Structure formats: C-alpha cells, structure tokens
Amino acid sequence: MNRFNVKQIMLTMALVCNVIVSGQTDEETVRTIYSASLNNGYSYQWLDHLSNAIGGRLSGSENAEKAVQYTKAELEKLGLDKVWLQPVMVPKWVRGDKETGYYFLEDGTKVPVNICALGGSVPTPNEGLRAEVIEVTDFSQLEQLGEDAIKGKIVFYNRPMQADLISTLEAYSGCSSYRYAGAVEAVKYGAVGVITRSLSLRQDDLPHTGSMGYADLPNEKRIPSAAISTNDANALSEVLKTSEDIELHFRQTCQQMDDVLSYNVIGEITGSTYPDEYIVVGGHLDSWDLGDGSHDDGAGVVQSMDVLRLLKLSGIQPKRTIRVVLFMNEENGLRGGREYARVAKEKGENHVFALESDLGGFTPRGFSIQASEQDYQRILEWKSLFKPYLIHYFELGGSGADIGPLKNDTNVLAGLRPDSQRYFDHHHAANDTFDAVNKRELELGAATMTSLIYLVDKYGFNQSSPIKD
Amino acid sequence: MNRFNVKQIMLTMALVCNVIVSGQTDEETVRTIYSASLNNGYSYQWLDHLSNAIGGRLSGSENAEKAVQYTKAELEKLGLDKVWLQPVMVPKWVRGDKETGYYFLEDGTKVPVNICALGGSVPTPNEGLRAEVIEVTDFSQLEQLGEDAIKGKIVFYNRPMQADLISTLEAYSGCSSYRYAGAVEAVKYGAVGVITRSLSLRQDDLPHTGSMGYADLPNEKRIPSAAISTNDANALSEVLKTSEDIELHFRQTCQQMDDVLSYNVIGEITGSTYPDEYIVVGGHLDSWDLGDGSHDDGAGVVQSMDVLRLLKLSGIQPKRTIRVVLFMNEENGLRGGREYARVAKEKGENHVFALESDLGGFTPRGFSIQASEQDYQRILEWKSLFKPYLIHYFELGGSGADIGPLKNDTNVLAGLRPDSQRYFDHHHAANDTFDAVNKRELELGAATMTSLIYLVDKYGFNQSSPIKD
Numbered sequence: 001m002n003r004f005n006v007k008q009i010m011l012t013m014a015l016v017c018n019v020i021v022s023g024q025t026d027e028e029t030v031r032t033i034y035s036a037s038l039n040n041g042y043s044y045q046w047l048d049h050l051s052n053a054i055g056g057r058l059s060g061s062e063n064a065e066k067a068v069q070y071t072k073a074e075l076e077k078l079g080l081d082k083v084w085l086q087p088v089m090v091p092k093w094v095r096g097d098k099e100t101g102y103y104f105l106e107d108g109t110k111v112p113v114n115i116c117a118l119g120g121s122v123p124t125p126n127e128g129l130r131a132e133v134i135e136v137t138d139f140s141q142l143e144q145l146g147e148d149a150i151k152g153k154i155v156f157y158n159r160p161m162q163a164d165l166i167s168t169l170e171a172y173s174g175c176s177s178y179r180y181a182g183a184v185e186a187v188k189y190g191a192v193g194v195i196t197r198s199l200s201l202r203q204d205d206l207p208h209t210g211s212m213g214y215a216d217l218p219n220e221k222r223i224p225s226a227a228i229s230t231n232d233a234n235a236l237s238e239v240l241k242t243s244e245d246i247e248l249h250f251r252q253t254c255q256q257m258d259d260v261l262s263y264n265v266i267g268e269i270t271g272s273t274y275p276d277e278y279i280v281v282g283g284h285l286d287s288w289d290l291g292d293g294s295h296d297d298g299a300g301v302v303q304s305m306d307v308l309r310l311l312k313l314s315g316i317q318p319k320r321t322i323r324v325v326l327f328m329n330e331e332n333g334l335r336g337g338r339e340y341a342r343v344a345k346e347k348g349e350n351h352v353f354a355l356e357s358d359l360g361g362f363t364p365r366g367f368s369i370q371a372s373e374q375d376y377q378r379i380l381e382w383k384s385l386f387k388p389y390l391i392h393y394f395e396l397g398g399s400g401a402d403i404g405p406l407k408n409d410t411n412v413l414a415g416l417r418p419d420s421q422r423y424f425d426h427h428h429a430a431n432d433t434f435d436a437v438n439k440r441e442l443e444l445g446a447a448t449m450t451s452l453i454y455l456v457d458k459y460g461f462n463q464s465s466p467i468k469d
Numbered sequence: 470m471n472r473f474n475v476k477q478i479m480l481t482m483a484l485v486c487n488v489i490v491s492g493q494t495d496e497e498t499v500r501t502i503y504s505a506s507l508n509n510g511y512s513y514q515w516l517d518h519l520s521n522a523i524g525g526r527l528s529g530s531e532n533a534e535k536a537v538q539y540t541k542a543e544l545e546k547l548g549l550d551k552v553w554l555q556p557v558m559v560p561k562w563v564r565g566d567k568e569t570g571y572y573f574l575e576d577g578t579k580v581p582v583n584i585c586a587l588g589g590s591v592p593t594p595n596e597g598l599r600a601e602v603i604e605v606t607d608f609s610q611l612e613q614l615g616e617d618a619i620k621g622k623i624v625f626y627n628r629p630m631q632a633d634l635i636s637t638l639e640a641y642s643g644c645s646s647y648r649y650a651g652a653v654e655a656v657k658y659g660a661v662g663v664i665t666r667s668l669s670l671r672q673d674d675l676p677h678t679g680s681m682g683y684a685d686l687p688n689e690k691r692i693p694s695a696a697i698s699t700n701d702a703n704a705l706s707e708v709l710k711t712s713e714d715i716e717l718h719f720r721q722t723c724q725q726m727d728d729v730l731s732y733n734v735i736g737e738i739t740g741s742t743y744p745d746e747y748i749v750v751g752g753h754l755d756s757w758d759l760g761d762g763s764h765d766d767g768a769g770v771v772q773s774m775d776v777l778r779l780l781k782l783s784g785i786q787p788k789r790t791i792r793v794v795l796f797m798n799e800e801n802g803l804r805g806g807r808e809y810a811r812v813a814k815e816k817g818e819n820h821v822f823a824l825e826s827d828l829g830g831f832t833p834r835g836f837s838i839q840a841s842e843q844d845y846q847r848i849l850e851w852k853s854l855f856k857p858y859l860i861h862y863f864e865l866g867g868s869g870a871d872i873g874p875l876k877n878d879t880n881v882l883a884g885l886r887p888d889s890q891r892y893f894d895h896h897h898a899a900n901d902t903f904d905a906v907n908k909r910e911l912e913l914g915a916a917t918m919t920s921l922i923y924l925v926d927k928y929g930f931n932q933s934s935p936i937k938d
Contacts, residue, residue, distance in 0.1 A: 034633065034635070035633040038632045038633040039632055039633050163507045163508055163909075164503065164504040164507040164508050166503070166857065166858050166859060166913075168909075201909060202908070363832070363888050363890050365859060388635065389635050390635060390834060390861070390862065392859070392861040393859065419832050419888065421832050421907055421909045421910050421913070422907050422909075422910070425907070438890055438891050438894070439671070440632075440637075440670060440890045440891075441890050441891070444635075444890070
C-alpha cells in the first residue's frame, strides 16, 4: 500500500468516525474540536503536498493552477454540499533569471550582494544597471536630498524594522511602504533604480521579495526595484559611511505578462437553519515564488480547509452556510478577494462573518476583530472558552486582505493572530518552506479557527438572525 | 577588528549607556526592560558561543568545564558585585561509540533503527545484546504478561505522548517514568534490556536521550537501556503486530565513571536596602550530549545572565540581592541545585524568591508559580503590566528542578513558561541546536524574567521585609 493510499484511507476513516456533539456544552465542543485537530487533523498533510509536491504558487503560474486543482479535488473528498471554482483574471509576473548584484569598493573590489526583484518590478537592461548608490531611511530624506543628489542614482532604502515592537506586524507596517512605493517616490527625483532593505528582523543573507507598484507612472519612467538581504544592507551601509561614490550593479530579467485566467477555490456546508447567511473562512492559495509558501499562506489555506473538515469530524451541523474560500492573487493584486466580494454582492449573499488566516502557521494567540462594539462584546463573551488553549488575544483591529472587500456596515471580520515573532524571518523569502512549520502549531491554529466559527454559527451576531432551535 | 572585539565593545558600551529609571512608572520600567532586551540583549550572542563554540555540556565533560569558565568570565565583564564558582561533585557518564541497533524480520532481513543510550545506562556486552522484543505501553502490562512472557527479552516501552494535551509538558509527564524507571520495572520480570520510545510528539528519526536510574539494583542486575526514534518505534510496533519472535540487537558502550569536581557559576548584584534577602534567577549549565543544548538549557542560562545585565542596562539598582546561578548537573543528578540549597541553608541565607528558565528559548507565555495564596495574589496584581507583551499565563504549579531544593514554607518559586509546542521536538536530541532558537523569542523570555525580578525586588512578598524607601 503506498503512502497516498494510506493517507486517503485515514482521511476517509476520520470523516466516518464523527463525534456526536448534541448535549455537549460549548466547553466540551471546543475540547472536541481541539482534540480532533491534534489527533486527526489533516492540515499538515495537505500542507506537505501543497509545499513539497507543488511548491511556490505565484499567480498565473503553472503551480498556482496545480494548487487550484489539488485543493478542489481535496475539498471534493470531504463530503461538502458544494465545491466549485470561481473564475478570476489575475496578473502574471515572472522572475526570469536569478538576480545578481554587486557593488564596487573604492579599490575596485566587487562585493556581491544577495538581491531579488520585487514583485511587479520592471527588469534592468539585459546587461544590468550600474549607478552610484544613495542611502536613505525614509521618504523625507529624499525630499531633503533633492534631485541634485539623487538624479541618475540607485536609491537604497535602508530602514530596519523596529526590533522593540512586540508585534512584528507593527514593525512591518512601519517599513512596507518603502518596498511598495519606493520606486514611485524615487523616480520623482530622477533615480534610475531602487534597492530596498529586506523586511525581516533577522540578520541573514536572504532577500525578501513582495509586491511593489508604479501607480500611474508611464512605462518608460518605471525603474527596476529589488530587495537586498539584511546582512548585505548592513554591510553596504557601513561602506557608504566612509566611501563616496560607491557604485552598485544589479541585473534582473523579470517581466509582467498579460493577465491570465485563474480561480478562487470554494467549498461549502449549507446551513441547516439559515442557509442564506454566509460565514467565510479562508486564506490565499497564491504565494511568492522564492520559497514554497508554507507559512504565507499555505498554512492559512490548509487550516481553512480543515475548519470545514473538523466541523464535520466533531459532528457539528452548522445552522448557517459555512464556506471555505481559497483566494487567488492576494500577493500581487488581490483580484481573488475583490472578485469574491463582487460576486457575493451581485448575488445579494449576506456575509455575516469572515475569518482569514494569513500570518503563518505559528502557535495561535487569538484574533484581531473588525466589528461594532456590540458584536465585539459578543465575541469577548466567548473568550473564557479559549483560555485552556492559551488563546488570550481578542482585540479590535484589522482582519485580512482577502476578506477585506466583504466588509459592510453590519458584518464582522476577523483575522487569526498567531505568534508573530518568527513570521518575518520567512515571509516572502526562500526559507518560507514546509520544514519551518510545526505540525502542532498549525493544528492548534486550525482548531482555534474552527472553534470561533462554531461559536459564531451557533450564536450569530447582533445583525444575524436570532437562534431558532 | 575581529568579531569578538566588536562583541566586547558592544557589550561594554551597552552597559555604560544606562537609562535612568527613577520617576518611571512600573509600566515605563517594564517597557524599558523589554526594549533593552530586544534592542541590546546579549542572550543570543552568549548562546551562540555556548552552543557553537563549546557545544553539548554533559556533567563532568571537558565542555562542561569550558562552559563554567566561559560564563564566569562573561559574568565578570558585567560589573557585578561578586562572581564566584561553587564547587560541587558531579556524576560523569560517557556515551562511548555511536549506538547501533537493528531488528530481524522473519525472512532474516536486518532493519536498522535509530537509538541512543539513555543517560546512566550500563553498556551492552561489547558484541551487543540480541534478544526477542516484547512491546508494552505501560507498567501494568508488564505485570499482566509476567515473568514467563518477559524473561530473557528486551522490553519495548512504546507509549506515545498524548497529542491532544495543549501543554506538551503534561504529555511528557505522562510518559517520562517509562524512560526513567523502565529498566528497574522490567528487571523484576527477568528482562535483559530496555528500548523506550523517544519522548517527542514529532514523528522523525531522532532518538531522544535523558536520564534513567537503577534505584538500588546491584550492578550485576542492571540492564542496558536505550531510546528509539518515534518513526522506528512506530515501524517496530507495526512489525510486532503480525510477526512473532522478532529479535532486536543493539550495542552501546556507555560508562559511568567516578564523580568529578565541577561548579555552579554564581554572580550577584548586592541589594541596596536588604542585602540579606536573596532573589535567585537561574538555569542549568550542563546539557545532554547529542545536540549542543541550546534550548535545554543554554537558553535558560543566557536569559538568566541577561537578567542581571538588563537590570543594570535599565538603570535599576535592586533593593535585594539578585543572584544569577548557573546550576551544574540538572540533567543527571541535580547535584548543583542540591548543593546550592545546602550551602544557602548552612549560611542562613534568606532566599525570598527564585525563578528558573528550563523549558526552552521559545516565546514566553508566563509563569508557573509555587507560592502561598497571598503571595500568588501579589503576583496577579502585576499581571496587567505584562499584557502588552502577550504574557498571560500566571498559574500555580511547579517551578524548576534546580531551584526546587530552595523551597521552604514562606518563600516563592517560579518557572518561566515559554510556548511548549516545539520543546519536545528538540529535547535531549541531536537537533537541540542553536539554529532552532529564535533571537527575539529568546530575548522576550529574558525581558519577561527581568520584569518579574524587578517587580519582586521592588515590592517583595508577604514574608519579605517591607519597602523602606
């Protein structure tokens, strides 16, 4: 019997052995859910396939298409009421050759640097781009330096993430605009290229990619943009402290292609009492291409899939319609999230709640919640149910990029908040790989999500239908 | 300038740049401590040396002696009031050759298994030990099977840690007696050897060592004991389901030597107001030999060292005497912990509080506290100060093995409780290595410990002297 047969049999057996939850208290049901995930979870096995058999899944790539077909087929095995693909046109950007970069010391020594093109960047000329480097730590410095100092140069944004913030997401937010908008700002002063310090709190040799944009810059004004590893950023900055006129050469052959057809993958358990009230749980199926996208966002994808499976495994028949949505193209376009919300609106589907997992498969700490004060208080009433699982974080804040377009005046959105300390060590880099995910941490996340979905489904929010049973 | 000079200068500079905390609120001081650790912590650099330059530090080994000298020298650089070595005789057990093991299928095929001797075990005969295997999951099964079934065989304890417990420590406690006492119990029924399933929740090929004991068994009755990897335990168990008379062969050349002289490493900041009240923070300097002991307990050692450094760096002059104690021989004897407590008692030193970190350098979640209800309530009053750092766990329970002997009727002990999900993936195995420690997680632990020490020193407990200033 080969490995995949064994896996398939285990999957089927687990689904057959439903636990009857009628008569259980919420404490007992949540315990049932966590035990189901830790004893019989399937998220880690799915992630193994997504990461190791498929790999990085950049929108429009062959791997992204494989991931669509694989997750659809896996959802179909779960005995859901409906599984389908929702078409969406997505941008297709390709990296091309491995990027190269080096700078020249005053004595002519070439010092190689680890760089990668930022997603969406134009290529350099085929022979590469060579120009003097000018270092800045923020946009206001560009203005102070002005066109005289910047024209014809490569702007080096060297803004480290703030180490003493406890939430690394907050530290990321303080720097991400330099990656996204660095080129547009630098072009204003005549820069010919941009090199941005990788958005990581680790000191290492890995460049971290991520999306950048040119806003409405005409094609001929677009300049190539790359990320440089934190170690190389530190070293280059040291050199620039004492040397004038350091030149940097880099080469990238990335290309923006025409949009291609792709899909959101959707599965649902139809609600028994309020089938027209929708609860969404999801993550994004696309990933960057340098690693295999295990944390970003393979973890969120497989956890979301397992939410529906764990509900069934725990013998829970939802009153409302529970949908898993595996969004396409979060990383460089958000087309999937926008299309899902557009279609939902067009069909008049009442989405009462959506939950996203897109911050890695680390030990879950709680949720960030977008809700009215009244609905937030409702969620806080459930907080004690999560205490045995060391889930304490229930704070108002953002939720997730893909579900964001679903927000309206009355519904509630939430984002799973895993421990954030290691997330940016791997984010958008070559080490975002399966071995960096711990099975139990991933499964605890899936159980935490399932428990919240169970409670929202059971009790609803202020604007949802009252409970009838 | 070489790497170590740079490190030394950074260390000195950091100590010079003291922050004045007078007039700060506790919220501000705790913020100062966390920022000091995340921006200027030294725990990770110390751990780098301890793990990568020294390595595994089994009691009585040359590496253990190097670790004593290194940490003493590093403490001496911190400008403490006193640094000294406390002599203690420790057991010396040596592993010898790399262990080998295999079992024989009915068709004669030899299947190799990954094993390692348990610490304290006697060797096999030099040619190895070969005998039939009998599998049990608990001690009561030994009794049911009886001498007829067990005599002359190798007992295979195959008790998996319980996956659906949230605390992996609890899962460990449910199995660790099979490792420690497995030989003594099996000998009662005439077993000739013991193979124990590794105490890990991961399915992998790494055997996990750890201490075992023979109680008062005479030497000639002691039987060799080894751990087998979880993957190999699963495979062997599968084979035993369908095959009779499976024989296993294993060889280990470990030896118990005479006790040798070693040391606890101690440093202190003498209290300004109550110098005769002692607060201890510590971890254990010895480790198992398969990895480099980064999590167990290099992390606790360097965090404890940094507690004193971070207090100074944050401009805090303690009222009570704060001692860092790096205990020797926690793993296979606890001689250091016992000796420290013996000497403290002999000298009449009043130890009002002790804190240990010995559960890995993972994101801190809080503390387990051994205290009277009144002193526990005092600690709970400080809980809100930790909320911004996502430290929520403040529960009554055990503290730490090394500080345990210090407990008396009135004092308070506590153990740092880091996230436990990954701890036993690495515990006592070859992958307990530096790369498995995240710098920020380690530093957050050091800051969390420092903050509690700061508060205990400032406010004292019920039995401590009242605050005079």
